[in-house]
Amino acid sequence: MAREEKRDAILQATLELVAEHGFHDAPCSLIAERAGVAAGTIYRYFESKDELxxxxxxxxxxxxxxxxxxxxxxxxxxxxxxxxxxxxxxxxxxxxxxxxxxxxxxxxxxxxxxxxxxxxxxxxxxxxxxxxxxxxxxxxxxxxxxxxxxxxxxxxxxxxxxxxxxxxxxxxxxxxxxxxxxxxxxxxxxxxx
Amino acid sequence: MAREEKRDAILQATLELVAEHGFHDAPCSLIAERAGVAAGTIYRYFESKDELxxxxxxxxxxxxxxxxxxxxxxxxxxxxxxxxxxxxxxxxxxxxxxxxxxxxxxxxxxxxxxxxxxxxxxxxxxxxxxxxxxxxxxxxxxxxxxxxxxxxxxxxxxxxxxxxxxxxxxxxxxxxxxxxxxxxxxxxxxxxx
DNA sequence: CCTCAGTGAATGATCGTTCATTCCTGTTTA
DNA sequence: TAAACAGGAATGAACGATCATTCACTGAGG
CATH class of the missing domain: 1.10.357.10 (Tetracycline Repressor, domain 2)
Structure with a gap:
C-alpha cells in the first residue's frame, strides 16, 4: 500500500467509525484495525487524534x-x-x-x-x-x-x-x-x- | 439538604457540566463535586449515568x-x-x-x-x-x-x-x-x- | 548493511461503577 | 432524661475497563 493510500485509509476509517458510533466510541485501536494498519501508524500521519x-x-x-x-x-x-x-x-x-x-x-x-x-x-x-x-x-x-x-x-x-x-x-x-x-x-x- | 433538593442539585450540575464541556468531559466525579455530594451518591438517585x-x-x-x-x-x-x-x-x-x-x-x-x-x-x-x-x-x-x-x-x-x-x-x-x-x-x- | 516506515505491547491517565464503611436521625430501652 | 440501638443515606477509596499515546523493536527495500 502506497503512502497516500494508507493516509486515505486512515481518514476513511475515521469517517466511518465516527459517523457510526460517535467520537467517543471510535477509539484509535478500532480506526487502525479498520484501516488495516497498526495503532502506532496513525501517529506517523497525524500528530494526534484531534488533528486527524x-x-x-x-x-x-x-x-x-x-x-x-x-x-x-x-x-x-x-x-x-x-x-x-x-x-x-x-x-x-x-x-x-x-x-x-x-x-x-x-x-x-x-x-x-x-x-x-x-x-x-x-x-x-x-x-x-x-x-x-x-x-x-x-x-x-x-x-x-x-x-x-x-x-x-x-x-x-x-x-x-x-x-x-x-x-x-x-x-x-x-x-x-x-x-x-x-x-x-x-x-x-x-x-x- | 432534603432528598428532593439533592436530586435537583445533581440534575443541575449535570446540565451545567454537559452544556459547558460535553458528555465526555463531564465525568461523574465532577458532577458529584459540583452538586456537593459524593460520587457514589449519584447512584442512589439514578441507576446509571445514562439514566441521569x-x-x-x-x-x-x-x-x-x-x-x-x-x-x-x-x-x-x-x-x-x-x-x-x-x-x-x-x-x-x-x-x-x-x-x-x-x-x-x-x-x-x-x-x-x-x-x-x-x-x-x-x-x-x-x-x-x-x-x-x-x-x-x-x-x-x-x-x-x-x-x-x-x-x-x-x-x-x-x-x-x-x-x-x-x-x-x-x-x-x-x-x-x-x-x-x-x-x-x-x-x-x-x-x- | 543501513535506513526508516511500520508495528503493537506497554504506559499512564481517566472513566463509570461498586461496596465496605461511616454518618445521621429517629426510636426504643434503662 | 440519657444511653443504646437500628437502619437507611451518604461516602470515597478501590476496581476493572478503556482510552490516547509512546517507543523499543522488526524487517523490507535501496
Whole structure:
C-alpha cells in the first residue's frame, strides 16, 4: 500500500467509525484495525487524534464545495441559483449519509465550535466567504431577499436542510427528488422579499 | 439538604457540566463535586449515568412545553399562533443558553437518537404529538400551509430556530426582540401557501 | 548493511461503577 | 432524661475497563 493510500485509509476509517458510533466510541485501536494498519501508524500521519479528526472534516468540506459548484452559473436568476445550491447540498447529504453524520458530530463538538470560531475571525479572506456569501450579499443589495444579517440568511437556508437531512438519514422520512426541490423552494420562500 | 433538593442539585450540575464541556468531559466525579455530594451518591438517585442524562433531558422538555403554552390561545389566527410558538421557543433558548447547549448535545448523541426513535414509534399517543402537531395538521387541511409531511413542517419551522439560537449563543450574532420576531415570520413564510 | 516506515505491547491517565464503611436521625430501652 | 440501638443515606477509596499515546523493536527495500 502506497503512502497516500494508507493516509486515505486512515481518514476513511475515521469517517466511518465516527459517523457510526460517535467520537467517543471510535477509539484509535478500532480506526487502525479498520484501516488495516497498526495503532502506532496513525501517529506517523497525524500528530494526534484531534488533528486527524479535523483533517477528515477539512477533506469533506472541500469535497462538498467542488460538488456544489458543478452546474452553478452566475448568470442564472437568484431563485434558481439558490435552489441549485440548497437542493444540491441536501441531495449530497442524502447520497452520503456517513459524511453527513460525521459533519453533524463535528459541528456539535468542541472541535467544531473552535474550528468555526477560527473561521469567523479570519473572515476577511474573500476566498473563504464563497459562493453563498456572494449570492446572499447580491440578493440583499438588489432587494430580492430580506435585509437580514448574513448569518441569519445562512441559518434560514441551511437550518432546515440539516434538519431534513437528519430525519431522512435516521429513516423518519423518505425524500425523493421532488420533495428535495419542494424543500429548497420553501427555504427560498423564507428568504425572498 | 432534603432528598428532593439533592436530586435537583445533581440534575443541575449535570446540565451545567454537559452544556459547558460535553458528555465526555463531564465525568461523574465532577458532577458529584459540583452538586456537593459524593460520587457514589449519584447512584442512589439514578441507576446509571445514562439514566441521569436522559432524566435531565426529560425535565427540560416539560419545562419548555409549559413555558410555551403561556399565552397560547387556540382562537388566534394561524400565523399568529405559529409566530407565538416559534419566537417563544427562540426566546427561551436565548434566555437559557445552558439548556439549549444541553439539548443540542443530547440530540446529536446516541442518547438522543434512541430517545427520538422510541418517541416516533409510540407516536399513537395523542398526548405526545402536542400543540405543534395540532397546529400543523389544521393548517394543512385548511390549506393555509403547504401540503408537506408533518416531519418536514417541523424541520422548516425549527431547523432555522436551532441554527439561529446556536449562532446567538456562540456570539456570532446578537438577537433582540425585533430580530426574533423577524426570524419567526421568515419561518412562517416558508410554511405558508 | 543501513535506513526508516511500520508495528503493537506497554504506559499512564481517566472513566463509570461498586461496596465496605461511616454518618445521621429517629426510636426504643434503662 | 440519657444511653443504646437500628437502619437507611451518604461516602470515597478501590476496581476493572478503556482510552490516547509512546517507543523499543522488526524487517523490507535501496
Amino acid at each position: 479528526i479535523v483533517a477528515v472534516y477539512r477533506d469533506l468540506e472541500t469535497k462538498i464545495n467542488t460538488t456544489l459548484l458543478r452546474g452553478y452559473t452566475l448568470e442564472a436568476p437568484f431563485r434558481e441559483r439558490f435552489v441549485h445550491l440548497v437542493s444540491g447540498l441536501l441531495q449530497y447529504f442524502i447520497d452520503s449519509p456517513l459524511e453527513f453524520k460525521y459533519i453533524e458530530q463535528f459541528h456539535h463538538s468542541p472541535y467544531g465550535v473552535a474550528f468555526r470560531r477560527d473561521k469567523m475571525l479570519g473572515q476577511d479572506d474573500p476566498e473563504d466567504c464563497n459562493i453563498y456569501c456572494e449570492l446572499f450579499k447580491q440578493g440583499v443589495t438588489q432587494q430580492v431577499i430580506k435585509d437580514l444579517p448574513l448569518v441569519l440568511l445562512f441559518d434560514l437556508s441551511f437550518g432546515p436542510i440539516i434538519s431534513v437531512a437528519r430525519n431522512h438519514i435516521l429513516g423518519f422520512i423518505h425524500l425523493d427528488a421532488a420533495l428535495v426541490r419542494q424543500i429548497a423552494e420553501a427555504c427560498w420562500d423564507s428568504l425572498k422579499r | 442524562i436522559v432524566a435531565v433531558y426529560r425535565d427540560l422538555e416539560t419545562k419548555i412545553n409549559t413555558t410555551l403554552l403561556r399565552g397560547y390561545t387556540l382562537e388566534a389566527p394561524f400565523r399568529e399562533r405559529f409566530v407565538h410558538l416559534v419566537s417563544g421557543l427562540l426566546q427561551y433558548f436565548i434566555d437559557s443558553p445552558l439548556e439549549f447547549k444541553y439539548i443540542e448535545q443530547f440530540h446529536h448523541s446516541p442518547y438522543g437518537v434512541a430517545f427520538r426513535r422510541d418517541k416516533m414509534l409510540g407516536q399513537d399517543d395523542p398526548e405526545d404529538c402536542n400543540i405543534y402537531c395540532e397546529l400543523f395538521k389544521q393548517g394543512v387541511t385548511q390549506q393555509v400551509i403547504k401540503d408537506l409531511p408533518l416531519v418536514l413542517l417541523f424541520d422548516l419551522s425549527f431547523g432555522p430556530i436551532i441554527s439561529v439560537a446556536r449562532n446567538h449563543i456562540l456570539g456570532f450574532i446578537h438577537l433582540d426582540a425585533a430580530l426574533v420576531r423577524q426570524i419567526a415570520e421568515a419561518c412562517w413564510d416558508s410554511l405558508k401557501r
